[in-house]
Structures are given as structure tokens and as C-alpha cells.
Amino acid sequence: MSKPVPVTVDIWSDVMCPWCVIGHNQLETALAGMQDEVSATVRFHPFELNPDMPENGEESAAHIQRKYGRTPEQAADARGRMAQAAEAAGYSFSYTGAKDEGGEAPPAMMWNTRLAHRLLVYVLREHGAKMQVKLKRALFDAHFQQRRRMNDPTVLTEVAASVGINRAEAAAALNDPEIDAIVEAGEQQAWDWNISGVPAMIVNGKYMIPGAQDPATYANMLRRVIAKEAAQAAAAPA
Numbered sequence: 001m002s003k004p005v006p007v008t009v010d011i012w013s014d015v016m017c018p019w020c021v022i023g024h025n026q027l028e029t030a031l032a033g034m035q036d037e038v039s040a041t042v043r044f045h046p047f048e049l050n051p052d053m054p055e056n057g058e059e060s061a062a063h064i065q066r067k068y069g070r071t072p073e074q075a076a077d078a079r080g081r082m083a084q085a086a087e088a089a090g091y092s093f094s095y096t097g098a099k100d101e102g103g104e105a106p107p108a109m110m111w112n113t114r115l116a117h118r119l120l121v122y123v124l125r126e127h128g129a130k131m132q133v134k135l136k137r138a139l140f141d142a143h144f145q146q147r148r149r150m151n152d153p154t155v156l157t158e159v160a161a162s163v164g165i166n167r168a169e170a171a172a173a174l175n176d177p178e179i180d181a182i183v184e185a186g187e188q189q190a191w192d193w194n195i196s197g198v199p200a201m202i203v204n205g206k207y208m209i210p211g212a213q214d215p216a217t218y219a220n221m222l223r224r225v226i227a228k229e230a231a232q233a234a235a236a237p238a
Helices: 018-032 060-068 072-088 114-127 129-144 153-162 167-174 177-192 215-235
Strands: 005-013 038-046 200-203 207-210
Touching (some): 005 018, 005 215, 018 215, 038 114, 114 167, 129 153, 200 215
Antiparallel strands (some): 005 200
């Protein structure tokens, strides 16, 4: 029996992006069914959907209406279809946090994610890909399910601590200019790849899978990459 083939999947993604968490869930489902074929290292890279978002953020529905020119009804319909897609992929956008005295949940908001990206690139560099994936998932939950303020350093260090990262270490990373330069470089790399939307996955540094796909599509694409690289290796001069 042959050993699983190692592959690297680099994902450009933003914490604000619902299709990014859907796509990652679908990828994980694909990989779970390919354990005898593939040994995957998944790494996240920065992409800011709203780099000019003001400090106080913007209510999500209003943001969608403004940015994409949709009516309130169109925006609500899009959110409903997205929630259904997430549920089908095994993820819920339902609010799980505390409610106010009237039983109301806080509004869903959009935030600038520069600080979150600093934390993610730091954790990848210092703690490795598996820990970065744990952090990314915790950040998704903090945004979509807990509706926390995702540009708040206190929130980000608390999320980091929840996956085992020292708070002081995380706080230092948020203010490190060297880390911010890595974020800049990662975003520039996205432009170099002509990535204008996320999620965008690059397999083995060569082959792009754009958008959130279903598990079968991810599995088929990974098998095609493995087969192509095996054929290239076989054809190479000894």
C-alpha cells in the first residue's frame, strides 16, 4: 500500500468571508475522505475584504446592500441561501453568544481584519500550520457565531488564548511591524496570483482552485494535481 502523497494547500482568506469558512469545511470533508491518498498541510494567508472599513465597523446587512447595490430583500435572500450552504457544509452561522435584557442578539457586523491577519501570520511562523488552522477556526466562530468585535486587540488575544497561544505573546504580535510586513507581502502575493476574491486555494504553489467548491470537486482537483506531478516526475530526465 502506497503512502499518502504530501501536498500543501495555501488558502487566501478573510475572517469576514462566509464562503471562506464554507470552503474550508468542504476542503476538510474532502481531505477526510482521502486520508489514504493525501497528507495535506493547510496554511492561511491574508486577504482583506474591507481594508478601508472604519474603526466602528458596519452592520453586515447594510454593508452588503451598499457594497453590492442590493435591496434589503435581495440581501436577506442572499444571507438565507448562504446560511443554507453553510449548514449543508456542516457549519452554522447561528448566534451562540449572550443576548441583552430584551433577549436580542447583537447585530452582525463587518470589521477591518488587519490585526487578525497579523495574529494568523505570526502563529503560522512561530507555531506551525496546525495551530494556525485552529486559530483561524476560532476566529471564524468568534465572528460568525459570537459576533465579537474582530478589530479589538483584547478580543483577538482572548481568541488566541482559547486555542493555547499565550496572551502576552499574541498581544506583542499585534504590534510587531515585522509581522505587519509579512501581512503586506501576503496580500501582494495575492495580487501577483490575480486573486481578487476569496477563498482562493493554491495547491503545491502552482495550481489554483478558486471559490468555495464542494468536497468532490476539491478531491478531484487534488487527485489531478497529484497525477500531473507524478507524470511530470516520471518524464523528467534521470
